Amino acid sequence: MPLALLLSRIRLPAVKMPSTRSNASARLVRASRADLNPVVREVKRESSVSFDVSKCESTASVKRKRVKRELEVNGEYPKKQVGIVPDIEDFRYDRTKAVPSSSKATLSSVKVEEKVRVSSVMKAKAPENWEAVLGGIKNMRLSGQAPVDTKGCEKAGSLLPPKERRFAVLISTMMSSQTKDEVTHAAVERLSENGLLDPDAIVRIDEATLANLIKPVGFYQRKAQFIKEASKICLERFGGDIPDSLNELLALRGVGPKMAHLVMSIAWKNTQGICVDTHVHRISNRLGWVFREGTKQKTTTPEQTRMSLEKWLPKDEWEPINPLLVGFGQTICTPLRPKCDMCGINNLCPSAFKESSSPNPKQKKTRS
Numbered sequence: 001m002p003l004a005l006l007l008s009r010i011r012l013p014a015v016k017m018p019s020t021r022s023n024a025s026a027r028l029v030r031a032s033r034a035d036l037n038p039v040v041r042e043v044k045r046e047s048s049v050s051f052d053v054s055k056c057e058s059t060a061s062v063k064r065k066r067v068k069r070e071l072e073v074n075g076e077y078p079k080k081q082v083g084i085v086p087d088i089e090d091f092r093y094d095r096t097k098a099v100p101s102s103s104k105a106t107l108s109s110v111k112v113e114e115k116v117r118v119s120s121v122m123k124a125k126a127p128e129n130w131e132a133v134l135g136g137i138k139n140m141r142l143s144g145q146a147p148v149d150t151k152g153c154e155k156a157g158s159l160l161p162p163k164e165r166r167f168a169v170l171i172s173t174m175m176s177s178q179t180k181d182e183v184t185h186a187a188v189e190r191l192s193e194n195g196l197l198d199p200d201a202i203v204r205i206d207e208a209t210l211a212n213l214i215k216p217v218g219f220y221q222r223k224a225q226f227i228k229e230a231s232k233i234c235l236e237r238f239g240g241d242i243p244d245s246l247n248e249l250l251a252l253r254g255v256g257p258k259m260a261h262l263v264m265s266i267a268w269k270n271t272q273g274i275c276v277d278t279h280v281h282r283i284s285n286r287l288g289w290v291f292r293e294g295t296k297q298k299t300t301t302p303e304q305t306r307m308s309l310e311k312w313l314p315k316d317e318w319e320p321i322n323p324l325l326v327g328f329g330q331t332i333c334t335p336l337r338p339k340c341d342m343c344g345i346n347n348l349c350p351s352a353f354k355e356s357s358s359p360n361p362k363q364k365k366t367r368s
């Protein structure tokens with residue numbers, strides 16, 4: 001038989017793919033035919049050059065395996081997708097999209113996990129002289145003349161029966177962020193006068209009227225929306241009472257860790273963590289009581305402060321520390337120009353007179 005005829009017969013299977021080829025092989029051949037990738041072109045050239053008539057068993061299947069190996073080495077062909085962990089973006093997507101809209105409890109629990117981190121059980125060494133400092137602050141607070149002493153969330157609905165009082169504490173706490181105690185207290189009074197310290201009444205009133213009633217509380221429109229939502233949940237899931245766990249409180253929109261801890265302490269007398277607001281955060285840092293995890297740097301968020309404080313402050317101080325430092329911050333250790341000359345612990349405080357003698361130039365300019 002002429003050599004040319006023999007060659008043409010031998011090459012035929014490599015051009016016409018066997019009809020029984022696997023899907024993977026078919027994909028691979030399609031990929032090699034695309035001729036778009038230089039790596040693929042190189043492999044094809046090499047295959048045809050190395051074709052040897054004497055090795056008729058080097059069929060398309062052998063070439064396909066070699067092409068696949070080459071592509072895998074060059075990262076052009078995906079290896080088997082078994083057991084591959086999704087990357088962070090995929091996981092994030094799955095978490096938000098995979099939860100059916102009907103599974104609100106599941107979604108809430110995911111959100112709650114994001115809202116609060118559990119305190120570390122590890123203990124830290126208490127700061128030097130902390131008991132003397134705390135005692136000094138308690139002495140300065142004996143007069144009870146700070147706004148928090150008469151108009152804080154702790155006082156909301158204090159004359160009401162327990163269930164109504166708990167609701168008043170929740171609503172007062174939700175209104176208190178970014179708002180002075182006096183303003184929050186006045187808003188609670190207006191709600192009380194209008195018979196609105198009651199979840200059923202709040203659900204029935206329209207949102208705009210509620211917003212007008214609590215104005216000028218900070219972000220009053222958004223808070224009116226959250227208060228209505230929380231009231232509906234209280235009615236539907238808790239028989240008109242408020243949630244009695246940290247996680248269920250945190251599942252309410254508009255309630256963060258600070259508020260949830262405060263409500264658990266005041267409404268349920270079940271302190272599970274320290275309520276750290278802006279005063280507790282600032283003063284704890286001025287006193288050198290708190291540090292960022294694993295550093296000697298000041299904390300930058302109330303949550304960092306809470307976790308740092310909880311590592312060494314005895315638990316029986318967790319509830320009283322909030323009103324104690326809030327009142328101290330409202331009267332003496334104020335955000336701007338603390339009154340260090342009047343402070344009974346200025347001999348123990350590492351920040352004494354560091355901020356009081358140099359007022360912010362911008363503030364000075366504004367005042368003049």
Ligand code: SF4
Pocket residue numbers: 286332333334338339340343344345346349350351352353
């Ligand atoms: S000495 Fe000044 S900075 Fe320190 S706690 Fe007293 S008021 Fe605050």
